[in-house]
Amino acid sequence: MNKKEYKKTVDQILPDDSLREKVWQGLGNKSSFFPKIKFSTLAFVSITILSVVSLNALLNSGIENKQFDQVKSSKMEKKVVSNEFKGFEEKVSKGNASADANLKGINDQENANKAYSSMDQAQGIFVPKFQLPAASSSKLGDSNKVLTLNSFVYNGKFYLPKNELYLEETMSNSAFEAIKGTYLGTTKEFRNRNFEESTDIREDGSNVENFSSNIQGNKIYTVKGYDPFYRLMVVGEGQNNNSYSMYECWNGINLSSGKDYFGNIYLENNVLYATWESTESFMGRLNQHHNLNIDQNFESFISSLYSTKPYLDSNQSDEDFKGSRNQIIIITLTMKNQVKEVFIISKAKKMIATENGFYFKMDGKEVERFFELLK
Amino acid sequence: MSFVFGPIKQDFNEKYDQYCKLIYKIAFIHLGNKADSEEAVQEVFIKLFSKSPVFSDSEHEKAWLIRVTSNHCKNMLRSFWRKRVTQPEDMSVYFGSHKEFENAQLIINLPAKYKTIIHLFYYEGYAVKEISNIMKITESAVKMRLKRGREMLKMELEADFNE
Known part of the structure; x- marks a missing residue:
């Protein structure tokens, strides 16, 4: 490939004409996301300020869930902008390859389903x-x-x-x-x-x-x-x-258990320090990390991961991403050898997800205890 | 009154005409399909109208959009919840010849960190120093990524003189 061929190829990547209207509508739907308002004149400000004040409470009511809007946007907005793919999405969600990281390279739906059916969750x-x-x-x-x-x-x-x-x-x-x-x-x-x-x-x-x-x-x-x-x-x-x-x-x-995964990356008694961040911070790359004490309680949590049960999370929905900001967090563990391990923990689903997409079901009490450590 | 809480259509149309293709192309080479690219365009415009800083000029604005688009696409790829199965879209319909379709596959197959750099250099015509400023990485990192990306695309070295 040469430069001319590169340009010629990329030249042909063009948005549909209909995208303009979809994006415009999307902006309208996200109207509560616009703190930067087009107040071009002071007169206009004075006319609208009363409305702004009165609507402030309404806008604020949406703020708590804003970070989850970010998380779920890839799911929600897809439905807005690309209805033509809805049929495929439905097939995938039934399939479902999304639960399993190691299916991620299998682009072929038939193969994905074949792989899925070969799993035995009881074992x-x-x-x-x-x-x-x-x-x-x-x-x-x-x-x-x-x-x-x-x-x-x-x-x-x-x-x-x-x-x-x-x-x-x-x-x-x-x-x-x-x-x-x-x-x-x-x-x-x-x-x-x-x-x-x-x-x-x-x-x-x-x-x-x-x-x-x-x-x-x-x-x-x-x-x-x-x-x-x-x-x-x-x-x-x-x-x-x-x-x-x-x-x-x-x-x-x-x-067969969390030990098969967490044991092979040697988490137990091997964490040098640990931090957690909200999904808002994680998705927005805000790096708002909070320290976790490496103490007996923390080690107890790590040990409990070894007895978690791997499962296929084939029923994900937008509902999974609703709730208060502390329902889903991301933890980053820096091991004694400086290698970092990142996990997602969902309080509501009692689940820990690994960086490469495995899901492990946690004991409910352990999840509660862990979220207590964040306070 | 809805315009009070959002962009004015005329402003939106101006920005859309100015930047949509730029954003869409960067998104497409990262994400490799139309649906995700459209979603990325939408999200980037939301950021533009809600979270952008005050720009000193249009080049500043363009650089910001490139960085935001690239980061947003990486975030989409980064998402733990993103589908692990790529939508098997018939990409061939976008390209006039089999050769171009193959080239597009090569471009999409590039690791994420090379894509934007290669695109800015070979398509948008930015110099290494400019890319360094836009992407907030060192010039030597830009050169290294250009070199690696070019090797992976088996690109001819004709453009080296412009670096």
């Missing part, structure tokens, strides 16, 4: 092996699904980003050197990047060479203190040599 959950989206015919219209996740293959298994943004993390040089393990290899071109080329690659990656990847040119290391079966690190190209991205393989395995 925990079986996380199906990550598969490439099914190879399709070379007909243009059928080959439209894209492997949107960065990944690489090692020992026949797909490793996926610990978080979805592929954010590089950094730590001090000494901490970085302490966790950087053995050099395994460098990622190289992944032949399946375009579907038409994938017919000679098995969908489960079993015949893909080590380090085949769509993030070619990155060095893969083991992470000291972690089982390479679950976790490896990609050392990045940042200006410092101590930037990395954690990649994990939590597919093709059985999770």
Whole structure:
């Protein structure tokens, strides 16, 4: 591709004519979000000030739930702006692949449903092996699904980003050197990047060479203190040599209890410090972190995670995101080796969600006790 | 009276004409489908009319919008509740040739951190220093991301002289 081709391609990405009206209507629906009012003249202010005062109480009544509007907006607004996809959304919600992070690369609904049906919740959950989206015919219209996740293959298994943004993390040089393990290899071109080329690659990656990847040119290391079966690190190209991205393989395995997950990332007696933030802070990147004391109560909470039960959260709805601001929080744990682990805890659902999208049902009393720690 | 509590339609139309395509294109290359891109456009306009700072000029405003769009898209991708199954939209309808469709797939497949940088450089025509200011990252980071993104797109090096 050259610059001209890039421009020509992007030139063709254009919004529908109808979007203008949808956005305008959306702005109208969000009228209570507009503190910055177009008061262009003082006279206008004086005429409207009485109305503003009288409506202030009404506006304020919506403020408490404003942060949850942010959280749920991706669900709610989608219905406003894209009714044509409603049918698909309904299919997905019945499917439902959204509950399972390790289905996230499976763009194909049939595969997702197949994987879902293979799970046995009574025995925990079986996380199906990550598969490439099914190879399709070379007909243009059928080959439209894209492997949107960065990944690489090692020992026949797909490793996926610990978080979805592929954010590089950094730590001090000494901490970085302490966790950087053995050099395994460098990622190289992944032949399946375009579907038409994938017919000679098995969908489960079993015949893909080590380090085949769509993030070619990155060095893969083991992470000291972690089982390479679950976790490896990609050392990045940042200006410092101590930037990395954690990649994990939590597919093709059985999770029978929280211990199978939290135990393998060694949370117990291993947290150096912990903070929590509201969903408003998290989604808005406001970084309003509050410290959590690492004491006996906190360790008790961590221990309780080992006996949580993994489950498929296939019934998410907008209702899940309603409630007071403290019903859902995000906790960030900095481990003794400086690695960070992020979780969401929902008080209402008695649930803890991991960064890569697993859901674990918590004991009700433990949830209550944990939220007491926040006060 | 509804305009009292929201943007005036004329203001909205002006801003929409000025920036919609810019926002939509950035959103699309991040999110890879029409529905999410439309949603992103809507959210960014809400931010523009409700949370934007006072801009010194239109370039300042444009830079702010680029940053907000990029961050918003990353937040959408970041959302734990976001669907894990990408909508299998028939993207081919947007592109005139198979080659362009393939190029679009390559662009969408780029890791998030490279997308905006590549787009600003190759499409919007910003220089490295300008991108550094817009995205609030160092020039060397911009160059590194350009290099990596270009490698991943297998782009020719013709534009290096402009860096």
